[in-house]
Amino acid sequence: MKDPVEWELRAAGPEEVEAIAELRATVMRPDLERLGRYDEHRVRQRFRESFAPGHTSVILAGGGFGGCVTLRPAADGRWLEHFYLAPGLQGRGLGTAVLRTLLGRADADGVPVRLVVLRGSAAQRLYERHGFTVETEDPVDVLMVRHPRPAEPPAARD
DSSP states (O other): OOOOOOEEEEEOOGGGHHHHHHHHHHHHHHHHHHTTOOOHHHHHHHHHHHOOGGGEEEEEETTEEEEEEEEEEETTEEEEEEEEEOGGGTTTTHHHHHHHHHHHHHHHHTOOEEEEEETTOTHHHHHHHTTOEEEEEOSSEEEEEEOOOOOOOOOOOO
16 A cells, blocks of 8 residues: 545535546446446446535545545435545545545434445445445445444543
C-alpha cells in the first residue's frame, strides 16, 4: 500500500455530472467488460439519470478531484451508491477511510446501509471487511447490507 492520501468530502454540484460520469465509465469498465455488459454510452447515461447532487459528495484527495460517493436516504436506511475513486488513488486506504466515515454516520443514526456491487468486483471485498453481507445476488449484481453497529463505550480511565 502506498502512503495514505489526505482527503475531504464536499457537496457535489450539478455541474459535476459529466466529470463523475466519466470517472464512473473509467472505473467500472473492467468489471462491466468482464461481465459482457460494457456499453460506452449507457455507462455514462445511467449515472446522469440517477445523479442526486443533494446526496452526493465529491472526494477531494491530494488537492484535486479524487472521486465521489452518494449516501441516499431511503425508508429502510441508506443506500451507498456511486462510490468511485480515481484509479491512481485506489489501494492507498482512501476507500476505507471514506467508507469508515460514512458508516460512522449511519451507525450514529442507527440505520442500515445497502449497496449493489457488480459480481466479482474487488470492491465487494472492501465492503465485506466493513461488515456488509450478501442479501441477494443475480448473475450481474450483488445486493449487500450492513446493519448499524452500536457505539463503542468510552475507554475506562485508570
